[in-house]
Amino acid sequence: MLGPIARTPRSTAPNMNSPILLTGASQRVGLALAQALAQAGHTVVCASRSQPPAHPNLLHFEADLCRVADREALVAHLRRHCTSLRAVIHNASLWLDDSLDNLDTMFRLHVEAPYHLNLALGELLQGAGKADIIHICDETSSRGSKSHIGYAATKAALQNMVLSFAEKYAPQVRVNGILPGLLMFKPEGDEAYRQHALQKALLEFEPGPQPLIEAVLFLLQSQYSTGSQVTINGGRHLKNRML
Known part of the structure; x- marks a missing residue:
């Protein structure tokens, strides 16, 4: 069982030795990832709007990553308290319907925020000896989505930046992407939707x-x-090809 987490407010100076910065760590897959990294012994700085559950290796920094000022405060906090960063994992994500306002929001979160943080934290990453940047993209970023065009497009930009930052920061920092498909259903999804979604993959669970x-x-x-x-x-990519 995971132990209780101590919230680290902005004004506190934690003892951070090459922590991992993880965005979008307060719920669902991001929270499970944060807890797994903490259990493995990593100090994890969780940048999110809400606080994750308690664990002594999880440090919360409250931030809305769509806001430039919040990102700048996060960067200043890390520069002040860290001599290096072990990794930056861009997991924060919004799956919004298509509209101009939603496209702007998803662009700021999926593209502008990772771009800003990767550039601003490059020196800390390069000081770690071995460091990683990981972009959590989406399987639709390679194939598109007629029902969520803006989401797929902004995730495609996030995927493309893997290539550019890998070249920019080699050899000290490895930059890679992960393209997940369906991992967890949202609680509000009905059974018909669940069965339809599961049948889109070769591994139907x-x-x-x-x-x-x-x-x-x-x-x-x-x-x-x-x-x-x-x-x-x-x-899922093979199942779609077979249909």
């Missing part, structure tokens, strides 16, 4: 957060992967 955790741990341990994409979608 809801896997939960574990595939993403495994992919992140693999990339953190990898010595010879950069500019690459790890797909974890249960063979």
